[in-house]
Structures are given as C-alpha cells and as structure tokens.
Amino acid sequence: MPNVILDPTGQVQAAKSAPPRAPRRASLRGARVGLLVNTKQNAAPFLDEVGRLLVERYGASGVLARTKTNFAQPAPEELIKEMQAGCDVIVTGIGDCGSCSASAVADGVAFETAGTPAAAICSDAFGVTADAMAELRGAPGYAYATTPHPVAVLTPEQVRERAARVLGDVVALLTTAG
C-alpha cells in the first residue's frame, strides 16, 4: 500500500447551510439607520449621503454612524451589539480594498445572524473576494450592493452621485422588496 499524499490545507468539506437572513420590514419609514464606516477614503461621506437620502426619500427616522477602528478586520462583537440595539437596519462599507471588502461582507453577515438586516456596499472590483468571505462566514450567495470602482479618488460631488445611484439597491436589500 503506497503512502497517501498529505493535504496541506487542513480543511474538511463543511456541510452547506442556508445563509442567515434577518426578518425584513416592508419599508424604511420610521426605521433607525445605522452606518458602519470603515475609514477608507470617501467611505464616511458616501455613507453619510446614503443615510441622509434614506431619511429624506424613504422616511427613515434617523441615522447613527459608527466607525470601525480596523478596516481590515470584521467589526468587534461589542460594536455589532451596540449598533443592533440602536438601529433597525445597517449600511456598511465602503469595501474598496482586498481586506475591507471581505470584512464589510463579514460584518453584514454578522448583523444578519444577530437579527438586523444589513446592506454592505463594495466596489465592483472586489466581488470575488466579497463572495469568498460570505461563503467562509456560512452565507454563500450573500447579496450586497456594488458601486463602480474606484471610490477613493471621487470628488465630493461624485460621491453624492454614487450614493444616490446605489440607494435603490440598498433599499431593496434592507426591505422585503429585496
């Protein structure tokens, strides 16, 4: 009997389960919106504008913004809990790098698991890595919103236009329309 060739990954195939999905509301009227900003260039003004438009156009009741201290890592559990307590829906991003796109999606999945609908926004250059992270977090096929790459070099006016363009997708992700 010859020796087997050893596997260098240490992985066993995990059973596939349905991705976590928090219950949706029919509309965002009266909803408290949480913005989880990852500190990437233009992420704060982008999400601020998304929050402002959700209040102005969709009747959300207010906005709570929080900033991650490390864009590369998923948000700490305390921050997830704090935002969950104060918010009905979450918008997180902007994923526009290798690690932060993946972690924005990981945060989205963490909020869904905890029972709060979340919309992650990533640049469209990072779809593969975002999808891979969703799968790692037990949420294969997790849906997120995308905005065209690049984001970091946009002017303030362009950032507002981008926020307006992605708004419909964000609303769809956060409500039963999605």
Place this chain on the structure above:
Amino acid sequence: MAEAPDPDAAQEAIEYCYEQGWSDGLPLVPASQPLVDRFLATTSRAPDEIIGTLEQVGRDCTVYLAAVNAAMAGCLPEYFPVVLAAFDAVMRERAARGGGWQSTSGPAPLIVVNGPVRHELGFNTAGGAFGPGFRPNATIARAIGLIVRNAFGIRPHVLEQATQGVPGRWSLCIAENEEESPWPPFAADGGQAGGVSAVSAMLTRTSEFVDNRHTPDPGQVLWDFADTISRTGSLIFRDTSAAVVFCPEHAQMLAGAGYSKTDVQAWLVEHCGRTGADLRRAGKNGLRGIARFADGDASADETFSKILPSPRHIPIIVAGARNAAISMVVRIFGEWSGASTPIEKGG
C-alpha cells in the same frame, strides 16, 4: 548505484498536487507521512500546536500543517526549525495578522537569517543575496507562501487581491553576510544578541537598488540612499519605513568613516523627506490624521517634511558580495516589529 526513482510516478504525484489547487504555480514535492514525520522530529513543539491564526477568515496553522507545506515547498527536514522561527517572525508583524495577505498592495515577507545556522544549513550568505540559486533561502521563503495559501486559504484572485503583487514574493530569504559586515548582526537589533541563530521578518512592498560606485565620500553615498527612500510614489501616510540592505562595500565605507549603524539611521531620519512643493506636485501634501491627500494649499511649499519618524523605521542589514557598491532599499509595508525570533536547536 541506487536505482533511479520512477519519473512517471513522480510526475503523476506532482500533477495530483496541481489538481488540488495547492501549488503556487511551481511543482510541489508531494508530502507523505514518513517525510512529514522527519520534519516534526526536528522540533519539540507538538504537531497540533496552533502557531498562527487569521481570525477574519477563521483559519489556523498548526505545526503539522506548517510541516506539510514546508515539505511541499522543497525544504529539507532540518530546515523546519528555521521555517517555524520564520513563520513566528512573520506573524509578529501587525499587517500579517491583519489584512496584509488580502491587500491590494500584495506585500512580500523579507526573511533575514543570522547566526551559525546559516553555515550549518548551507544558506547563501554572499553574492546574489536576493536569490535565486540556493535551496534553504529559496524553499524556506516559499514555505511561508504555501502556508498562507494552503493553511490560511488566501489564494490569488479570491481572498488575495494583489493589484500587481511584488517581484520576489515568497522568495526573499537573506542570510546576513555577518563575516563581511562591520556592524553587529541584524538579529541583535531584534533583541537576539550573542551570535545566536535567529530569524527576523518584515513585510515589504518592493526593493530598489542604489548603485553608487561613484564617490569615496560617505555623505554623498548617503544622499543617494536618501533620494531613493524619499520617492513620493511610495508615500501613502505621513510616515514611511524602509530597510536598507547594504552591500559589504557600502557598509565598510560608512564604518570606515566612523559611522555606526545607529549613526547611519540617525543621518537618514534627518535627511529623508520632501518639500511641500514636491509633495503637492504629487497630490500628497495634505494630511488628514496620518493619511495624505491632495491639498490645494501651497503655503507649506518651502517646508521640508521628514518621513522616517525614528531609527526603528530604517532597519539596516548587510548582505551580498563585496564585489561592487550596489545596495538595496527595501520598502516596508507597515513597520517592522523590531523583534527577532531565536531558532530552536534541531531535535
């Protein structure tokens, strides 16, 4: 004479490894349990000891997985204590534990080996320090890359998002030329004095040569280094960090003029930087916290901004042959932890 091994069986095993997605692109040595057992016998550490965790992807590396990957990389079993020390040294780097392997900048570890182990294992300590051509240097660096790929699951185009990558990624393992260096070994700067065998590691974004065979004046030579270190393209944040891998000739010229390593570092801290006008031309003159941005304000055009905040941000290593005054500036991703890791004596 022993019978030659069966090439057809070897090729089949190599292709099997490719098919599993384990390879970095080059052929792997198929690892069997008897081979991996010989690796595990060189360390007192238990096979199931976790030696690295990448929390965001939920993956661990154990001593056993490191051994399998080191065997596949082409290491000899006796290299394994160096692989373990190198991996520990790499994982001391904040960026390696964070999102560094997923980063668009695609950083490469630079591994530096010091002490008697260099000669015991046959490392290249002389010419061609950045490789290739020598088994320990080539395969130990490759083993770290295979661990990141296989044990951590960070694969190109998926969780690894390098825009262009870095020349020499997973192949940079320098054994310092201690014999021709006028200064204490690099491991002493990392807290491992007394000539022990030790490994240091930093993440790098590229290497850029400084060829100065033009002047016997150490001040002029240092200006040439300062110019390369101060390149605006590599500036992202307020501060930067770069290692200088001096060739023996440059190191000996500086030492001959009375410069200790600390003196060289102090000189570079003082002289590396750019004027506000230079930075503004490149759109990097403004500062928001530590991040640079294009600020239209030209009032600081005449101001010279230093970019190396401390001597720790300019590590100094000596490597290569003494046959020409050609050195390397190695751009550091983040900053060096400042700690070297001793190598366990083989079991």
